[in-house]
Amino acid sequence: GKVLVTGANGYIAVWVVKALLEQGFSVRGTVRSASKGAHLKETFKSYGDKLELVVVEDITKDGAFDEAVKDVDAIEHTASPFHFNAEDPAELITPAVAGTGSVLQSALKYGINVKRVVVLSSCASVIDTSLPQPVTFSEADWNDYSIREVQAKGKNATAGDKYRASKTLAEKAAWVFYEKYKGELQWDLVVLNPPFVFGPVLHAVDSPESLNTSVKDWYTFVLKGKGDPQAVATFASAWVDVRDLAEAHVLAIKKEVAGGNRIIVSAGSFKWQDWVIEARKFAPEIPLGDTSYKSPEIYPLQYDTSRGTRLLGIPFRTKEETTRDIIANFKEKGWF
Numbered sequence: 001g002k003v004l005v006t007g008a009n010g011y012i013a014v015w016v017v018k019a020l021l022e023q024g025f026s027v028r029g030t031v032r033s034a035s036k037g038a039h040l041k042e043t044f045k046s047y048g049d050k051l052e053l054v055v056v057e058d059i060t061k062d063g064a065f066d067e068a069v070k071d072v073d074a075i076e077h078t079a080s081p082f083h084f085n086a087e088d089p090a091e092l093i094t095p096a097v098a099g100t101g102s103v104l105q106s107a108l109k110y111g112i113n114v115k116r117v118v119v120l121s122s123c124a125s126v127i128d129t130s131l132p133q134p135v136t137f138s139e140a141d142w143n144d145y146s147i148r149e150v151q152a153k154g155k156n157a158t159a160g161d162k163y164r165a166s167k168t169l170a171e172k173a174a175w176v177f178y179e180k181y182k183g184e185l186q187w188d189l190v191v192l193n194p195p196f197v198f199g200p201v202l203h204a205v206d207s208p209e210s211l212n213t214s215v216k217d218w219y220t221f222v223l224k225g226k227g228d229p230q231a232v233a234t235f236a237s238a239w240v241d242v243r244d245l246a247e248a249h250v251l252a253i254k255k256e257v258a259g260g261n262r263i264i265v266s267a268g269s270f271k272w273q274d275w276v277i278e279a280r281k282f283a284p285e286i287p288l289g290d291t292s293y294k295s296p297e298i299y300p301l302q303y304d305t306s307r308g309t310r311l312l313g314i315p316f317r318t319k320e321e322t323t324r325d326i327i328a329n330f331k332e333k334g335w336f
């Protein structure tokens with residue numbers, strides 16, 4: 001079969017493309033300009049024309065994907081901005097919401113072979129950061145908090161809430177669309193909700209400074225010891241290895257039973273200090289920092305991952321494996 005991957009040059013998407021190609025799929029990737037596809041073509045040159053790239057300059061335009069969806073059997077929509085530099089929340093919300101809308105609209109009109117559409121959402125659409133911790137979230141939870149914050153505060157909302165609102169609004173739009181057209185679609189929808197995504201990089205990055213947001217955080221907090229020292233000990237979240245998330249994308253198109261579900265894809269919880277401890281196994285020169293740290297028995301932020309286990313059944317890498325591979329990857333690049 002052939003699979004359309006939007007934003008194919010992104011950190012996560014390149015691993016999705018790799019997993020698809022390795023498992024025998026053909027891939028049509030979209031990028032915003034031909035030059036953004038060059039590294040992809042080079043990386044996967046051994047697959048020849050099993051990887052095809054098309055340019056979609058503006059994903060927010062009606063009909064943007066009309067050509068791209070033709071003759072594909074499934075769609076993985078990953079293109080969406082992930083950064084904390086937006087002044088106006090619309091810089092994130094417009095591409096997130098309208099990009100998702102145009103993919104689904106094109107799939108409705110022209111995706112005659114499409115059986116499944118996978119939308120890469122985020123745990124950003126699930127969590128409510130105003131709740132007291134420890135807290136456990138599941139797919140039943142929605143991050144209406146960030147939407148309210150952005151509505152009330154606009155540009156003055158936190159960078160985190162602007163991003164999280166963009167993901168929540170985009171995912172809600174996908175489900176509204178799906179419910180509306182369900183009766184006339186020959187495809188169904190699966191939404192994947194990962195927390196922080198870590199792991200080696202395969203996409204085009206020429207320096208650590210230009211890393212994607214999540215891996216740059218890991219680099220800053222763990223390897224460089226440059227993160228806010230307070231946050232190293234207190235900030236708590238959850239994570240998944242990028243290669244396991246890529247496998248989840250493949251399973252999400254293969255597993256019939258997954259249809260109609262949003263699925264949290266998380267390997268577990270972390271505090272930054274946990275990663276520092278792992279990293280010192282492979283690079284003892286990294287300063288330990290907080291010598292009194294003990295990993296908590298109950299992490300402040302947790303996800304119920306039973307749905308993902310039941311529907312996809314992904315075996316997750318451990319923090320140790322992921323750390324080992326990131327450090328090897330960064331050493332190879334001369335970044336560490």
Ligand code: NDP
Pocket residue numbers: 006007008009010011012013031032033036059078079080081082095099120121122123167194195196197198212213214215
């Ligand atoms: P990257 O920044 O590496 O990739 C983002 C991709 O989206 C790129 O292909 C980028 O294209 C494209 N994109 C960004 N803004 C726009 C826009 N305005 N119009 C069209 N395309 C755009 O990040 P990730 O791989 O980490 O993120 C991919 C997806 O995963 C996002 O949807 C993100 O929300 C989600 N996600 C990421 C997590 C993480 O920890 N990394 C966690 C949970 C979800 P270009 O290169 O041209 O800018």
